[in-house]
Amino acid sequence: MNRDVFSSFTAEIRYLENASDHCSFKLGGKLEYLICPKTTAELCECLKVLTNNLIPFKVIGNMSNILPEDGINRGVFLTTKYIAEKIALHGTRVTVSSGTCLSEVCRYAVEHSLSxxxxxxxxxxxxxxxxxxxxxxxxxxxxxTLESLLVFINGKLVSKPAGFADLSYRHSAFKNNGAIIISATFNLKPLQMQTIKQSMKEAALKRISTQPQAPSAGSVFKKHTEGAAGMLIQNAGLKGTIYKGAQISDIHANFIINLGTASADSVKYLVNLAQSEVYKKFNIKLEREIEYLGETYECTSRLPYSQQI
Ligand SMILES: Cc1cc2nc3c(=O)[nH]c(=O)nc-3n(C[C@H](O)[C@H](O)[C@H](O)COP(=O)(O)OP(=O)(O)OC[C@H]3O[C@@H](n4cnc5c(N)ncnc54)[C@H](O)[C@@H]3O)c2cc1C
Structure with a gap:
């Protein structure tokens, strides 16, 4: 790869960054190049240069749904998480840049009595x-509540209605089309602040009381029509199973947690174990919700956008 391309960036570029400092699993090897734009303008500049030079890259957020590889995760990673831009409010519409934390937006909406x-x-x-x-x-x-999006596609910034994202359960068109989300607008409903706060409090309490607090990437598998993945894994007798520093949580069996010394390979071992045991016992194929970085990097933005869409 021609590194000279980076010299035109105003964004910070880090080399061989610890993946564990960036992913919620707190494990993994290195990210070869990590580009850290601090504004949407910087992000768009990076996207344009990388695209024009046909350099494959992967955009990441908080890496809370991604398992990195243990060795060097080769290639260019572009994180949006350092972009700190104000949330914009127009009536009941909230527009947010892609790197903003979802929880921050939830709190913002509540403070403005929007549900x-x-x-x-x-x-x-x-x-x-x-x-x-x-x-x-x-x-x-x-x-x-998603109403519209600003996306980077075919080397250009374009506004799209929510329908463009083709959202369904844990799915979006972005998984196939390689477009990058720059910002999103939600159209929310006015409601009494106290009522929204109560609903938020209940959700937060439910989360804390049913999910482990150790490093993880949330639910490992998608819901299955035959039952919740956690219940199937539990009924397969795997709840609490430990392998080389990783554990199928004894609080919620659809979470794999890092006990402190887990590697990506030990997590993968437990993922495979859960899949194979559930299949053996119940003839059910569990579909992974978490992403393996090694698998998805190659297919994201590998081609110039004009050839992807
Ligand atoms: C403790 C815990 C609890 C969780 N609970 C839930 C839950 O209740 N419900 C739920 O749905 N998920 C849950 N998750 C999973 C995770 O938080 C969500 O999937 C989250 O939306 C991922 O956002 P991220 O910024 O971390 O994305 P990342 O993990 O960084 O990336 C995920 C994917 O999105 C792509 N991506 C990121 N930003 C962009 C962009 N700007 N443009 C295009 N593509 C982009 C990446 O390329 C990658 O393919 C949980 C995770 C943890 C650790």
Missing amino acids: GLERLIGIPGTIGGAVFNNAGAFGQSISD
Whole structure:
């Protein structure tokens, strides 16, 4: 890769950054190049230069749904999490840049007596990651209130209606089209602040009382029509299983936690174990919700945008 391209960036570029400092699992090897724009303008400048030079890259947020590899995660990673831009409010519409923490937006909405995001409090992702995965919890999801998006696609910034994202359960069109989410606008509903606060408090309490607090990437597997993944794993007798510093949580079996010394490989071992045992016992194939960085990097933005869409 021609590193000269980086010389035109105003954004900070870090080399061989510890993945554990950036992912919620707190493990993994190194991220080869990590570009850290601090404004949307810097982000767009990086996107344009990388795209024009046909350099493959992967945009990341808080890495709260990603398992990095143990060795060097080769390539260029572009994090949005250092972009600190003000949330904009127009009536009931809230516009947020992609690197903003989802929980910050939930709190902002509540402070403005706007309902629709309050039960998402505690999801540790950015807005970009939340839209990408159509994050949801306790009966509420991003798709309920997302109205429009600003995306980087075919080398250009374009406004798109929410329909462009084609959101469904933990799915979006972004998983296939390589477009980058720059900002999102939600149209929320005015409601008494006390009522929204109460709903947010209940969601936060439910989260704390049912989920482990150790480093993880949240639910490992998607819900299955035959039952909750956690229950299936528990019924397969795997709750609490430990392997080389990683554990199938004894609080919630759909979480794999890092006990302090886990590697990406030990997490993968438990993921495979859960999948194979549930299949053996119940003939059910569990589908992974968490992303393996090694698998997805290659397919994201590998081609110039004009060839992807
Ligand atoms: C303790 C815990 C609890 C959790 N609870 C929930 C929950 O209740 N519900 C739920 O849905 N999830 C949950 N998660 C999973 C995770 O927080 C969400 O999926 C979150 O939305 C991921 O956001 P992120 O910024 O961390 O994305 P990352 O993990 O950094 O990235 C996820 C994907 O989004 C892509 N992406 C990120 N930003 C952009 C962008 N700007 N443009 C295009 N693509 C982008 C990345 O390339 C990657 O493919 C939980 C995770 C943890 C650790």
